Amino acid sequence: MKKSVLFAFALLLAALGIISCGKDGNGDTPGPDAAVDRKALLTQWADSLVKPGYQRFNDKLAVLKAKTTAFTAAPTPATLVDARQAWQAAYVEWQKVELFEFGPAEQVSLRNHFNIYPADAAGINRNITAGTYDFELATAIPQQGFPALDYLLNGVAAGDAAIAQQYASSANHRRYLTDVVAKMDQTFGTVYSQWNGSYRDTFVGNTGTDASSSLSRVINAYSLYFERYLRAGKVGIPAGTMTGTPRPEKIEAYYLKGALPLQLATTAHATVQQFFNGRPGRPSLKSYLDALGAKDSRTNQPLTGIINAQFGVSAQQLSSLGPDLYATMTARNADAVASYNEMQKAVRLIKVDMTSALGITVTYVDNDGD
Template identity: 20%
Template sequence: MHPITRLLCASALVTCSTVVVANAADTGARTHWHQAIQSGYESLATDAAELATVATGYCNEPTPESRERLQSAWLDAFLAWQRVRYVNFGPVENSNLSWQFQFWPDPKNLVARKASYLLGTDEPVTDEVIEQSGVAVQGFPMVEYLLFDEQLNGSENALPATRNCEVLTAVTRHMSSNSRTLADNWTAFKPHYLETAQYRDATIKAGMTALEILEERRLAQPMGLRGNGKRNPYITDAWRSGNSLMGVEATIVGLQQQFLPGLVTLLEAGGNLALAERIRHQFASVTENFPQAHVPVTNLLGDDSQFRLLQNLYVDVSQLTTLVNDEAAVALGVVRGFNSSDGD
């Protein structure tokens, strides 16, 4: 065989081998992602169903103990949502499900305004009324308002007032139904997801967008690092309950458990072993060095010595965002859309 012919054959074999490895990595990554997201959605469905059950139990027998169980059930379901919140494609796009679970950002305090209207009318609170009342009253922020809003809970209309309980149980039923539908639809979505190559990039972009939102909207803006430079806890996404940072932590953990393994598979298949290890290490750094997750962000923003904990967290998240959204994206040939952090 002529030397040039041998060289061409060898080059073709290398190319074919590279394509095979890349395709196998792509399939492996998407297989993991689908399974991991399925598990996350199932956890959300389980916790949302428990929240609906506990809400009914509290309204039937309101005691300090049942109120504590209700608040705990809300937090469990809320954190389950935070762990899968990064998924912004597929069944969660149907009927604005993402917004139904969490209407945020809410700069005009629409949740409180819509809640006040709903609580102040005499119309019977049916499942249809909740479905027709808009996303501001259909999810976690609405239940958080009923449970934790200081002004509401300082009034005679506070839970367990009959009207409030009617709204509470209807909203939690709505959330439970939506979460079960989402989990079932994700199961049915599996063949299409695994057979469609574009979902490789769609999943990576979903993780990238989640990190951008974490860095810019859930940390930088409340810290006063963007905009007018003033610290503002009231633009965080769970300020009434004081669980904003627990939500941030849950999102990081969700990305670490569900998104990271597939990303590492793709990077390592492309020979980017060092980058994969740096990203893995940075995820660990964010979770291990997380500030006191049970402290309301208001406390940290109001105390300069405590504020340093938030600054350290912000730096950790910012470094992670750079590794994933810049270095990994370039290594994997993923092109980010313009201003992809707009929307949630």
């Protein structure tokens, strides 16, 4: 009995010794990323990606506002072409910042105000006829932003002369176009000013990994964007992968068609990969994961190499859908489905393996039915 008590006491001391050795000087058990400087990573994102990206987009938005103002002041085929070109340039630039749906952008639902498609053409026409509308209503989400401008600049009539004449003869059309751009300018201006104000320091200083941390919000926004808005929105839904029926009318920039829809998709895909890799020698998701020694759960190979390889395959398959994405969805739908499938392979790597390696909990729900 005495020996049993002594033996149990010895085991207790040993256990306490092990626990003590496993803690740092502050009594906190270091996580797997203790050697990684998260503040440096957040600083890089804020100062080299988000703020400069927003500045470039703000410049394009200012041109769009100027050109649509000129068009509504004097509606002609020439001023229409100028407004349309400014819309295209801003729309491409938007693809480079849309994934930043965290912080101020998330608070104002920036994506809902800018790029939920297809546009509700019937609702837009009702608004124009009524002359009254509220862009903050949930029903108004597809009646504003870039998709609404697609309809307003390309779809209200057949041909540039007829579109210009529609605006020349209708004050309500001119007002609606003006109000859509003004709402975009106002909503984005709120986000842009906060990043150039105090929010930048708030973002950089929030260095934890819990659900409210900057890292968690960025990773969730990144994963959600790739899965739902790039993979599904730009390719899967119009290809009919969820329903079995192709719906090419659900592509981005449906009313203009041509080369722009694919350009928007490939720009968005390139942005996702560039965000992952960052710049050589600077903090990035890739460098963070490499420092953690992150492995692919299926092959046990370095995770960043597997992710980049899959990005390369999916980018190539996406590019093959050109030159006209609408025509491809109609005539070569199997190729569009194949593009979706290649991006789906990257979803598992990002949403499961990457978040696990980073110690981040996925907080959004995949509701696209796949």
